[in-house]
Amino acid sequence: MKTLLTHVSTPDDLRALPAELLPGLAREIRDFLIEKVSAAGGHLGSNLGIVELTIALHRVFDSPDDAIVFDTGHQAYVHKILTGRRDAFDGLRVRGGLSGYPSRDESPHDHVDSSHASTALAYADGMAKARRLAGEGGRSVVAVVGDGALTGGVAWEALNNLGADRGLPVVVVLNDNGRSYAPTVGGWAEHLDRLRAAPGFSVFESLGLRYLGPVDGHDIAALEQALRTARELRTPVVVHCVTRKGRGYGPAVQDLDEHLHAIPASDPATGQPLSPPRGTWTHAFSHHLCALGERRRDVVAVTAAMPGPTGVAAFGRRFPGRMFDVGIAEQHAMASAAGMAMSGLHPVIAIYATFLNRAVDQVLMDIALHRLPVTLVLDRAGITGPDGPSHHGMWDLATLAVVPGLRVAAPRDAVRLGELLDEAVACDGPTALRFPKVAVEAEIPPVGSVGEVDVLASGGQDVLLVAVGAMAGPCLSAAALLAGSGIGVSVVDPRWVIPVSPDLRKAVGGSRLVVTVEDGIASSGVGALVRQGCAPGQGVLNLGLPCAFIGQGGRSELLAEAGLTGQGIARAAGDALRALDRT
Ligand SMILES: Cc1ncc(C[n+]2csc(CCOP(=O)(O)OP(=O)(O)O)c2C)c(N)n1
Ligand SMILES: CC(=O)[C@@H](O)[C@H](O)COP(=O)(O)O
Ligand SMILES: [Mg+2]
Numbered sequence: 024m025k026t027l028l029t030h031v032s033t034p035d036d037l038r039a040l041p042a043e044l045l046p047g048l049a050r051e052i053r054d055f056l057i058e059k060v061s062a063a064g065g066h067l068g069s070n071l072g073i074v075e076l077t078i079a080l081h082r083v084f085d086s087p088d089d090a091i092v093f094d095t096g097h098q099a100y101v102h103k104i105l106t107g108r109r110d111a112f113d114g115l116r117v118r119g120g121l122s123g124y125p126s127r128d129e130s131p132h133d134h135v136d137s138s139h140a141s142t143a144l145a146y147a148d149g150m151a152k153a154r155r156l157a158g159e160g161g162r163s164v165v166a167v168v169g170d171g172a173l174t175g176g177v178a179w180e181a182l183n184n185l186g187a188d189r190g191l192p193v194v195v196v197l198n199d200n201g202r203s204y205a206p207t208v209g210g211w212a213e214h215l216d217r218l219r220a221a222p223g224f225s226v227f228e229s230l231g232l233r234y235l236g237p238v239d240g241h242d243i244a245a246l247e248q249a250l251r252t253a254r255e256l257r258t259p260v261v262v263h264c265v266t267r268k269g270r271g272y273g274p275a276v277q278d279l280d281e282h283l284h285a286i287p288a289s290d291p292a293t294g295q296p297l298s299p300p301r302g303t304w305t306h307a308f309s310h311h312l313c314a315l316g317e318r319r320r321d322v323v324a325v326t327a328a329m330p331g332p333t334g335v336a337a338f339g340r341r342f343p344g345r346m347f348d349v350g351i352a353e354q355h356a357m358a359s360a361a362g363m364a365m366s367g368l369h370p371v372i373a374i375y376a377t378f379l380n381r382a383v384d385q386v387l388m389d390i391a392l393h394r395l396p397v398t399l400v401l402d403r404a405g406i407t408g409p410d411g412p413s414h415h416g417m418w419d420l421a422t423l424a425v426v427p428g429l430r431v432a433a434p435r436d437a438v439r440l441g442e443l444l445d446e447a448v449a450c451d452g453p454t455a456l457r458f459p460k461v462a463v464e465a466e467i468p469p470v471g472s473v474g475e476v477d478v479l480a481s482g483g484q485d486v487l488l489v490a491v492g493a494m495a496g497p498c499l500s501a502a503a504l505l506a507g508s509g510i511g512v513s514v515v516d517p518r519w520v521i522p523v524s525p526d527l528r529k530a531v532g533g534s535r536l537v538v539t540v541e542d543g544i545a546s547s548g549v550g551a552l553v554r555q556g557c558a559p560g561q562g563v564l565n566l567g568l569p570c571a572f573i574g575q576g577g578r579s580e581l582l583a584e585a586g587l588t589g590q591g592i593a594r595a596a597g598d599a600l601r602a603l604d605r606t
Contacts, residue, residue, distance in 0.1 A: 027051050032107050034081040045243045049074045052101055053271040055109070061291035063115040064409065065123050066097040068269040068282040069169070072200050072240075076167075076264055077101035079246035080196065083254060084165055087131040090150055094143035094168035094178075096124035096135065097285070098198070106132040116409035118576035123410060138413045139381065140351045141175025143168050144195060148181050151191040160192065163254055167196045170215055171203030171328055174350030185259040186231030194253045195232070195261045198240065200268040203328040204281045205336075208348050219265055227261045236263030241270065281331055301462035305402055307437040308458070309334030311444050312371060312400075316342050322448060325360050325372045327353045333373035333402055353378050357385030357397075364395035369448050372397065376404040376416025376457060383422055390453050391426045397454075398447045404433075404457035405493075405542030406568070406582055411575035417568050419457055420491075420541060420548035424521050429453045431521035433492030433541075433549075435479075437463045443518060459493050459542060461578060467495050469516075474526030476517050483511015486596050487534035489527070490516050491541035491549050497582075498540050500589025505596060512596075520549045528556045536562035536603055538596045542587065544570050562603040566595055 027044060028051040031037050040048065052074050060067045078101075080091055086106065093099040103121070104112075108130065114120025125133035135146055147166035154160050172178060185193055199215055201207060207215075214226055218237055225234040233256055238249045246264060253260045269275025269282035274294025276282065288297045316322055316338055324346045330336040339346030349356050353374060360370035379386070379401060390397045404416040423431050432447060434440035434456065440463075447454035469477035479495060480502045490498035498514050505512045513534070517527045520541075531537045537557055539550030550565030557563050568585050582588060586595055 028055060028104075028109070031105065032109060034086055034105060037078065037105055038082050042244065045078060049078060049243070050271070052104060055104065055112070056100060057272055057291050059112040059115060060100070060286065061289045063112075063117070064287045064289070065116055066100070066285050067272070068275045068278075068284045069098040070100040071272055071275055072266045072268045072270050073098045073198055074101050074270075075241045075243050076196070076198060076246060076266060077105065079243050079250055080165065080167070081105050083247055083250040084163055087134075089163040089165060090134050090147075091132070091165045091167065092134050092143045092146050092150070093125055094166060094172040095140040096138045098167075098169070099125045099133075102132065103130075106130055116575055118574070118580060120575075122575060124413070136413065138410065139378065140172040141178040143172070144178050144181030144185065147193045147195070148184050148191070151193045152188075155191070163192045163194055165194045165196060167198060169203070170197065170199040170201060170207045170212065171351055173197065174203070174207060174209060174211055174328065174352055176352060176354060182227070182230050182232065189231065189258050191259050192257045193259045194250070195259070196250070197236075197261055197263045198266055199237070199263060200266045202268050202282065203351060204284050204331055205328075205348065208328075208350050211350075218263060225261075231259070233258060233260040234263065235260060237265050238262065240264035240266035302437070304437075304440065304458040304461065304463050305332070305334040307440050307463055308373070308400060308402070308444070309337050311441040312338050313341050314441075315444060315448060316345065319369065319448060321367060321369050323347065323363060323368050323370050325349065325356050325370050327351055327356045327374060327378065329373075329375070333375070333400070335373045353382040354385050357382045358389045360397045361385070361389040361393060361395050364390070364397050365393070369396050369398065371400055371448070373400045373402065375414075376401040376419040377407070377414050379416075379419055380422070386423075386429070386453075387426055391429050394428055394452045396448075396451050398444075399453075399455040400444075401455060401457040403460040405459045406573065406578050406585075407460045408578040408581065409575050412572035415573050416457075417543055417573070419455070420521065420543035423455055424548060424552060426453075429455060429521070430519055431455045431457065432519050433457050434518070435490065435492055435495035435516050436466045438466050439518060457492065459578070461493070464493075464496050467499070473515070473530040475519060475524060476515050476526045476530045478513065478515050478530075480512070480514040482506050482513055484513065484534045485511040486513075486536045486538060486600060487531055488512065488514045488592070488596070489531065489537060489539045489549075489553060490514055491520050491539070491543070494540040494542055494587065497587060497589045497592055501592035501596065504589060504593035508597065510597065510600065521552065523549075523552045523556055527553070531557060534561070536564065536596065536600050538564045538566060538592070538599070540587065540592055541567045542582070544568055546570055562599060564595060564599045566592060
C-alpha cells in the first residue's frame with residue numbers, strides 16, 4: 024500500500040508534508056519508478072538518481088509560476104509524478120500516452136518539449152529576460168542540467184550570457200552524477216571531480232555566476248537550504264548537487280556500464296530485459312567496424328557521449344586509443360573528425376540520426392567543403408518510436424541531400440551494411456550510412472544488378488519500386504501483392520541513395536510508374552532526387568514520412584500510419600497506376 028505517494032499529487036500536497044516523512048516518500052517514488060519503467064521501458068537510472076532533488080525543487084520553488092526547465096528531459100519522471108500525472112504512467116511512451124519527456128501539451132508545469140541535450144540554460148536565459156521586460160522578474164527560472172549535458176557547447180554559450188547579466192534570477196541546478204551514459208569525459212569532468220572532493224576554485228564564478236555547493240543530492244534538507252539560498256540571491260547562480268545514477272535499485276547500481284540509463288521492458292526483480300535482445304543494426308555495425316579496424320589502421324571511431332548505444336564501445340575495447348568519446352558535443356565531433364581526416368585518419372562518426380541535426384554546419388563547412396574522407400554512421404534513422412518527435416531520425420536524407428560531394432548509403436540488411444561500410448571507407452570524400460532502430464531482418468539477396476544498383480525482384484515494367492534501405496522488405500511484400508493483381512512489378516535497391524547514380528537513372532528508365540519508398544521525409548529526400556531525373560510522362564510517386572513532427576508510438580504502428588507497409592505501398596502504387604491509366 025503506497026500510503027504517502029497516494030496523497031501527494033501536486034506540489035502543494037508535497038509542501039504540506041512534514042519533512043520527516045520525505046525520505047519515506049522518496050522510497051515510494053523509487054518503488055513506483057522501478058515498477059512502471061520496468062513495465063514500459065524508459066529512462067530509469069537518471070530518474071532514480073534525481074528523486075530527492077526533484078522533491079526539494081518542488082518544495083522550494085512555486086511551479087509553474089517559477090519555471091523549472093529540465094535539460095534533455097529524460098530525468099523528468101519524478102517531476103511528472105509530483106505534478107498530477109502519477110496515474111498516467113501505465114501509458115508511458117505509448118501512442119497517445121504519457122510522454123517520456125516534458126510536454127507542454129501535458130501540463131503547465133512543463134515548459135519545453137525538445138529532448139536534445141544542453142539547451143535548458145539558454146531557454147532559462149531567454150525566459151528570465153522576457154519576464155523581466157514584462158515586469159514579472161520576481162519569479163525564478165530554474166534550469167536542471169546534468170554533468171553530461173554540460174559538455175555541450177550550447178550550454179557554455181548560455182553560461183557566457185548568464186554570467187554577464189547579474190540581474191537575472193536564474194538558478195542552474197547541476198545534477199552531477201559523474202556520468203552521461205558512460206562516465207562523463209574531459210577537462211570539465213575533471214573539474215567537477217575536484218569540486219566534489221573539495222570546494223574551491225569554480226569555473227562558474229570566473230564566468231560571473233555564483234556557485235553553491237557541492238550539496239549531497241540525496242539529502243533533502245540540505246538541498247532545500249541550498250535552493251532557498253539560491254532563490255534569494257536574485258542573480259545567476261549554480262547549485263552543484265552530487266547524486267548517484269540508479270540510486271536505490273540494485274540492478275542499476277551494479278550496471279557499471281550505464282547504470283540502466285535507458286531500459287527496454289524488463290523484469291523488475293533482476294533488471295534483465297523481458298525479451299532477449301535480437302540482433303540489431305547497431306550490433307551488426309559494431310561487428311563490422313571491429314573487423315574493419317583490424318584491416319585499416321587509419322580507421323578511428325568517434326562518439327558524442329554514446330559509446331554503448333552507437334556500438335563503438337567494442338571498437339574502443341579492441342583498439343585502445345582509436346575510439347574518441349567527445350562528450351555531448353556533436354559539432355566538435357564533426358570538426359575534430361575533419362581535423363583527423365586532414366591529418367591522415369579516416370574517422371567513422373557513430374551518431375543517432377536525430378543528433379546529426381545539431382552539426383549540419385560542420386558537415387557542410389568543415390567536412391564536405393574540404394572533401395574530407397569522414398564516414399557518418401547514422402543509427403536510429405527514420406521512425407524511432409517511443410521517444411517521440413525529437414528523436415525520430417527523419418531529417419537526415421533531406422539535409423544530406425543538399426551537401427555537395429557527400430554520398431549516402433542505406434543498407435537493406437546486415438550483409439549490405441558490411442559491404443557499404445567497406446565501400447564508404449574506401450572513398451576519398453565524405454560518406455554516410457543510415458539504418459533504423461530495429462532488429463535486422465534476414466538477408467535479402469539480389470536477383471540481378473544494374474551496375475551498383477541491386478535488383479531484388481524482376482517482374483515487369485508497370486511499376487518499379489525503389490526501396491531505400493530497410494524499406495526493401497515492405498517493398499518486396501508490396502511487389503507480391505501487386506503481382507497477385509496482375510501488375511508487372513520490379514524492385515530495386517540503389518544501395519547508394521544520394522546522389523542519384525547513373526545506374527539508378529538507367530534502372531528507372533522504361534518503367535511506367537516509379538515508386539520511391541523511404542523512411543524519411545517523402546517530399547525532400549531520395550524520392551525528390553529520383554523524381555528530378557524521371558522522363559516526362561513517366562509516373563512518379565514518392566512514399567515516405569510527412570514533413571511534420573510525428574508523435575511517440577511503436578515503430579511499426581507509426582510506419583503503418585505513414586503507409587510504409589507492404590499493404591500500404593501496394594495500395595498507393597495500385598492507385599497511382601490506375602490514375603496514370605486514366606490520363
Ligand atoms: C544533442 C544530444 N545528444 C545526445 C543525446 C543523447 N543523450 C541523452 S541523455 C544523455 C546523457 C546525459 O547525461 P547527463 O546530462 O549527465 O544526465 P544523466 O542521465 O546523467 O542524469 C545523452 C548523451 C541527446 N539527448 N541530445
Ligand atoms: C534521452 C536520449 O536521448 C536517449 O537516452 C534516448 O532516449 C535513447 O534512445 P534509445 O533507447 O533508442 O537508445
Ligand atoms: Mg550525468
